[in-house]
Amino acid sequence: MEVNNTRAWESNIRRVKPYVPGEQPKDKSVIKLNTNENPFPPAPGVQMVLNNMDVDKLRLYPDPSIGLLVDELSKFYQVNKDQVFVGVGSDDVLALAFLTFFNSDKPILFPDITYSFYPVWCELYRIAYETQPLDKTFMIVKGDYYKDNGGIVIANPNAPTSIYEEISTIEDIVSHNPNSIVIIDEAYIDFAKGSALSLTRKYENLLIVQTFSKSRSMAGMRIGYAIGSKKLIRALNDVKYSFNSYTLNQTAILAGAEEVKDKDYFYERIQNIIDIRKYSEKEFQKLGFSFPKSGANFLFVTHESVPAKELYKALKENNIYVRYFDLPRINNYLRITIGTRQQMNTLFDYLKTILIADKAE
């Protein structure tokens, strides 16, 4: 029934450049170090909540205010409830924040190397943007963000570089922009030195966005959140309610709240990953890799002699998935998630084999 001719109605379809997400292989023998998931499970309470779930409640719409989870997050981060917004993963929260806050005629600013969704959301919502080049070491040049703009978004730690910028740099940029809304995308912040969250007390125009997908081991549950001034959170909620009042499903609300309650497990799990990161750094160095200092649950590595693309393919053939971006400035790097120690050792073993084979050629 499909006809290949282009019809008049097709001209009304919005054209976008689709983002290609990291592969989610169904083969369970794959060592998956390509999408920065956490190698450890969520808090034990999450299992309990799902196993004891009364399915009859699914008949009813979930609480549109996501009260239970907002409460737990506000306690954890010691902010008021009206300073917390929750969405379906940080991508949902960020996209909604772009739509809500970037409505100026001036372009918004973000680094040239950063999360690849930013330009896509700009195109989707027809937001003008201007990328600012990171320096040679992939660090932000603060002065680039002093110019007139329609908003700023900075991922800290940055992806895919893993680099953490000091809070003083973030504050410098926010303080130079009293007329813009500044979004700090802190998806990886729990693996770094410290969040810019405390700055929200001082700057009403600063929004912090975080996620359950990395440090909280719940990528599969789709939970992200924003913390900021009452004014910013109210604006996000107004747009959310006008768009889709009921977003998080009941299992996500219940499971998310349980995960946040378990502070000890949260900090322990993060420390585990930081320890494996330290170990991995040494192993990568031994093998001839270098990388920027990481504030994330991944390393952004480049090898002294073997091209990244070659390594990426060789690893994939051996059922080890890492991420490779064929983009200017970063096409000789691999973004490698910190897995369990065992997974990392398997990776290092394969890398040794590959690198020796390469030398022998």
Place this chain on the structure above:
Amino acid sequence: MEVNNTRAWESNIRRVKPYVPGEQPKDKSVIKLNTNENPFPPAPGVQMVLNNMDVDKLRLYPDPSIGLLVDELSKFYQVNKDQVFVGVGSDDVLALAFLTFFNSDKPILFPDITYSFYPVWCELYRIAYETQPLDKTFMIVKGDYYKDNGGIVIANPNAPTSIYEEISTIEDIVSHNPNSIVIIDEAYIDFAKGSALSLTRKYENLLIVQTFSKSRSMAGMRIGYAIGSKKLIRALNDVKYSFNSYTLNQTAILAGAEEVKDKDYFYERIQNIIDIRKYSEKEFQKLGFSFPKSGANFLFVTHESVPAKELYKALKENNIYVRYFDLPRINNYLRITIGTRQQMNTLFDYLKTILIADKAE
């Protein structure tokens, strides 16, 4: 720390008219007939899937293509997999469809009395629209949709009127609009005579949107879907991937697939509600109410002497929630969800008391 003065950055915030969703009371003694939820639980398999969920899998991102659920839906509706799109409730699917398909300079068309989200999405995405008045009996005037337009959206059965338009009316409108994309929002279709789904074989520009929130008893899980031509579904997926690749969480995918598998229970549950609707129609008539013929899991009732607003308040005081819209043309109507027979009898008992008290005054 909050300052009440308006700052320059606030001018960049998108202003919207927020939708007010039906109340979700926490008091469990409330009889909730206000948001058209299903009074019966989801399929037994859903309970099993959640209870046996391996929480460790939540570490990983869900399948961005939602393959498992798309498969089950394509089998159920006997369409190809590339003709099914799944989203976070039909609000999410519809909003995405508006964004994807309504990009003409011409206004889109929909009835003056219909789902209140349509104008809100138009304002959010800056889509021009023109409402077309329903006739005195709240029926569509087909000819109103023959004019040049940028797209059409029709809820069938319509909300809040409950009225089902014959497929011949839908086909007449679609066939007059070869240059527009036509969306039929069939949230309530399973309680009516028949879906326009079969028309998608003939019309590539027709998109059918349905939901798990009504006939499938899973409002709390947030699952909606669209069925249409490969071209339309591909366009929706392209925009989705560019916006938020991972939308449905793992529990929703698993639970949704289980619900779709259980055909017998699905049809039995629908028949139950249709039976209670028939019973309720008679009871309402005895009490002096009238209503259009319903094709939904609710009735849109008006009383011969007591104003709807008064009844709404009185019922609420008695812990029975129904929906009242203080809007032109419909401000003497109540939208009342079909609950269990017991819930309906409690409603009728209270109505009797209220109506007698009213007469005595």
